[in-house]
Amino acid sequence: MSLGKPLSCYIAVGVIACLAGQGAVQAEPWIDTRDPWLRGDIERLAQAGLISVPINTWPLMWASLVNDLETVEVNDIPTQLHGTLGRVLYAGKNATRSNQSHRSVSVSVATESQTLRHYGDSSREGAELRMRSTGLTDHMAYNLELTHSHDPWDGDKTNYDNSYFGFVLGNWIGLIGNIEKWWGPGWSSSIMLSNNARPTPGLTLHRNYSDPFELKPLKWLGPWTTNLFISKLDDKRFIDSAKLVGLTLGFRPTPSLEINLRRTAQWGGEGRPQGLKNFIKLIGGVSDNCFTVDCRASEPGNQLAGYDISWAVPWLNTTVYGQKIGEDEIGKKPAKNARQVGLKMPVNTDLFNGMLFVEYEDTATDKSLGRYNVIYNHHLYKTGYRYQGRAIGATWDNDSKVFSIGALGYLANGDQMELRYTEGTINRDSFYTTVPSTHSVSLQGSDFQSLSGKWQHLFDWGEVQLQGRYTDNLFESYGRQEEKFRLSATVVYRFY
Numbered sequence: 364m365s366l367g368k369p370l371s372c373y374i375a376v377g378v379i380a381c382l383a384g385q386g387a388v389q390a391e392p393w394i395d396t397r398d399p400w401l402r403g404d405i406e407r408l409a410q411a412g413l414i415s416v417p418i419n420t421w422p423l424m425w426a427s428l429v430n431d432l433e434t435v436e437v438n439d440i441p442t443q444l445h446g447t448l449g450r451v452l453y454a455g456k457n458a459t460r461s462n463q464s465h466r467s468v469s470v471s472v473a474t475e476s477q478t479l480r481h482y483g484d485s486s487r488e489g490a491e492l493r494m495r496s497t498g499l500t501d502h503m504a505y506n507l508e509l510t511h512s513h514d515p516w517d518g519d520k521t522n523y524d525n526s527y528f529g530f531v532l533g534n535w536i537g538l539i540g541n542i543e544k545w546w547g548p549g550w551s552s553s554i555m556l557s558n559n560a561r562p563t564p565g566l567t568l569h570r571n572y573s574d575p576f577e578l579k580p581l582k583w584l585g586p587w588t589t590n591l592f593i594s595k596l597d598d599k600r601f602i603d604s605a606k607l608v609g610l611t612l613g614f615r616p617t618p619s620l621e622i623n624l625r626r627t628a629q630w631g632g633e634g635r636p637q638g639l640k641n642f643i644k645l646i647g648g649v650s651d652n653c654f655t656v657d658c659r660a661s662e663p664g665n666q667l668a669g670y671d672i673s674w675a676v677p678w679l680n681t682t683v684y685g686q687k688i689g690e691d692e693i694g695k696k697p698a699k700n701a702r703q704v705g706l707k708m709p710v711n712t713d714l715f716n717g718m719l720f721v722e723y724e725d726t727a728t729d730k731s732l733g734r735y736n737v738i739y740n741h742h743l744y745k746t747g748y749r750y751q752g753r754a755i756g757a758t759w760d761n762d763s764k765v766f767s768i769g770a771l772g773y774l775a776n777g778d779q780m781e782l783r784y785t786e787g788t789i790n791r792d793s794f795y796t797t798v799p800s801t802h803s804v805s806l807q808g809s810d811f812q813s814l815s816g817k818w819q820h821l822f823d824w825g826e827v828q829l830q831g832r833y834t835d836n837l838f839e840s841y842g843r844q845e846e847k848f849r850l851s852a853t854v855v856y857r858f859y
Contacts, residue, residue, distance in 0.1 A: 717772010
């Protein structure tokens with residue numbers, strides 16, 4: 364610390380960090396997908412140029428994030444970011460402190476199951492009891508989480524979602540478990556991987572620190588990270604025991620620009636080839652969606668690939684982003700693409716400190732031939748890119764066009780809030796044809812408008828969250844949406 368810096372600045376950040384410490388602290392090497400306010404704080408710091416590592420792949424590793432923020436000189440940043448910096452630093456240092464554990468229990472009640480899920484949504488059913496224990500040592504991390512649901516929509520009363528055991532291997536963390544993922548910069552949804560479907564059980568490998576390449580030709584890519592996984596689709600499917608494979612590579616050549624390359628595939632399963640030779644074909648993109656009988660017999664899988672870009676435009680004080688994910692392949696490139704575009708900007712007033720986002724998504728493809736029933740459907744894997752009745756990607760599934768605007772952040776008294784307005788069309792191809800299509804939300808095309816809000820108050824012992832949503836149309840076809848209003852309440856008690 365420079366003695367010439369005003370001490371009051373550092374004291375202010377320290378006090379705010381201590382107050383923020385009443386929040387959700389877990390002993391984990393990364394940030395999962397269930398805290399939208401922590402993500403909002405991280406994005407505000409990244410837009411201000413205080414974070415140099417990729418941040419659009421979740422879970423997000425703490426190690427490099429904390430390293431970046433510990434170098435920040437408090438007096439060099441705007442006053443409105445002091446609280447933001449304090450909250451993130453407090454959460455990061457406590458989460459990565461070795462040889463500690465945390466336990467919590469939470470109860471959620473709601474008037475019905477949740478149809479549309481966005482980043483930060485946790486509970487899924489009408490009533491849930493969750494018990495959780497997390498721990499971290501120098502070489503191991505674990506999260507043991509048991510959730511019991513009353514009368515769940517999918518019939519699975521007990522699950523272990525988000526549970527894992529992880530081990531540190533040099534600069535890598537390998538783990539086995541059910542990890543919820545979110546790949547992309549979007550807030551309302553993500554086309555390739557989101558929290559819409561329940562997490563699949565399998566093996567995952569994360570790069571821990573995001574240090575740049577040492578080779579000069581690659582150094583310009585800047586800090587980089589990668590995540591790869593293979594998991595089992597163990598639900599009831601047209602092809603049982605298929606695997607879900609994923610690989611993402613993200614880099615940040617400048618603090619204002621992040622680029623991520625993404626790829627997932629459904630592969631193998633009963634009656635399908637799943638040896639090493641076939642896996643190599645999958646990786647190489649060979650014989651994707653071929654048409655001859657012999658070729659289809661050895662076709663490696665149902666593949667998605669694409670990229671997303673996020674750019675903090677300095678003269679606009681706004682981050683613009685886009686995601687493009689393709690199905691099918693021509694010339695080693697995705698040929699039929701769904702897309703998402705959006706922008707987000709900080710909001711600072713006397714009453715509210717947070718961010719605003721605007722987002723548009725279209726999950727039909729950009730080709731006039733083969734526009735519909737493409738991105739999550741497949742001629743071999745006829746259950747589609749879905750797991751336990753939900754799309755693994757976008758919450759609205761195939762062929763939907765949706766616009767969202769929302770805000771989230773902190774009120775003057777420290778309470779956390781989120782507001783979101785969404786409108787669009789679900790499964791719109793059914794307007795144009797009588798041929799039935801596979802869809803996990805609505806079998807009949809439907810327009811809808813939705814208004815939702817969250818409020819959360821932090822206590823020394825935990826937190827209370829209230830959530831409500833009004834939808835003007837009962838568009839859901841499978842029994843999750845019985846009323847236009849959905850109300851829920853969650854209480855979390857933490858044993859420190």
